[in-house]
């Protein structure tokens with residue numbers, strides 16, 4: 345086990361006022377020390393880091409700066425047709441606008457906060473500089489009536505998404521999220537493409553988003569009873585017979601696992617959270633945890649087919665639920681197809697195999713707490729302060745789930761490969777930023793931090809668990825700043 349005590353070269357010092365955000369959420373036990381649980385707050389030189397990242401973001405030759413304006417605010421939205429619900433969203437829609445750009449472009453996003461509380465925007469899955477990560481460790485949250493400009497280069501193609509990293513259990517629940525698509529030069533040729541953002545919500549008798557219901561939701565994670573696709577309940581999807589479409593599916597729900605099925609039909613998985621897989625994988629279902637994405641090629645189907653787009657029963661530690669319908673696919677009149685999905689999509693070099701010794705063990709745990717009921721832990725701490733990692737060093741982490749619930753592990757800013765699940769190697773190679781760790785299971789991942797030093801985090805993407813402390817903070821340090829471990 346190679347850990348690197350970097351205490352003398354710790355590039356990051358917490359400002360003394362940094363605990364206020366979590367104090368508001370009931371976290372009173374963050375000591376003002378470099379050991380023990382981490383507090384939330386950006387480094388003292390946050391503005392310099394931001395200015396450097398902003399200036400460094402230059403498009404590749406022949407590429408553009410794509411500018412997007414987002415305004416976060418409250419408005420009425422019909423999650424269910426004919427029923428106005430007070431929602432929070434970007435640009436008066438749920439989900440927010442699909443942001444689209446190409447690998448090599450720079451995205452420049454100007455956010456205006458017209459909410460009545462602070463917010464930030466996190467670019468889930470994107471390899472941005474630490475200063476643009478949109479967490480409360482990367483920046484001071486944007487106050488009401490404030491604004492902020494994110495600017496970063498897009499190095500990877502894939503299906504990503506954006507969402508607040510402030511008060512997530514409330515802000516995402518009300519509709520603050522959107523998809524972000526980055527296209528590469530060599531994408532599969534399809535007849536059409538759609539983004540399907542899955543979510544759920546509980547509406548009370550007045551049609552309003554119900555207030556969180558207390559300890560049970562805090563422990564289990566909140567699952568709403570109204571299922572949503574792109575902000576609407578029960579939509580119909582029309583597809584011409586003979587067509588093959590690419591669906592980019594995002595699970596934006598707080599806690600719901602989706603075992604996506606198209607009435608048992610076979611479809612082809614093209615990509616995961618970190619972009620295309622090496623070759624299409626034929627499946628009849630795919631599991632999407634909160635935070636995760638999948639790209640699939642669906643079709644061709646025959647005229648007159650009516651297929652439920654549904655989630656099959658899945659037990660994440662709370663028992664099996666029935667099959668749940670998200671949408672209905674209706675197949676219309678035949679149309680000519682020009683779709684061509686290559687048998688080889690790209691190469692993903694293996695960075696390690698299952699026999700490599702782990703450099704870190706990440707343990708998901710829980711502990712009863714007299715006031716809060718249950719704390720969710722990483723390595724026995726809420727808001728765990730984990731060891732730094734060095735740019736360029738191979739990381740092999742065993743993520744071990746010692747609880748009776750599944751937890752989706754999410755690493756900010758870097759892709760990893762799953763190299764082993766319990767003792768089995770995965771059926772195909774992929775890049776991921778989110779992976780399910782079933783109750784009692786162990787998942788071994790490998791990744792190499794590229795040269796984006798700064799403050800990063802990993803956490804359970806069940807938003808209530810994340811809020812209840814199941815997260816860890818760590819620093820990526822430049823190679824020359826590292827103290828030798830002597831181990």
Ligand code: C2O
Pocket residue numbers: 466468507509635754756803805
């Ligand atoms: Cu979508 Cu910190 O996560």
Ligand code: CU
Pocket residue numbers: 382383384727728815816817
């Ligand atoms: Cu934390």
Ligand code: CU
Pocket residue numbers: 750751752804805806809810814
């Ligand atoms: Cu969890």
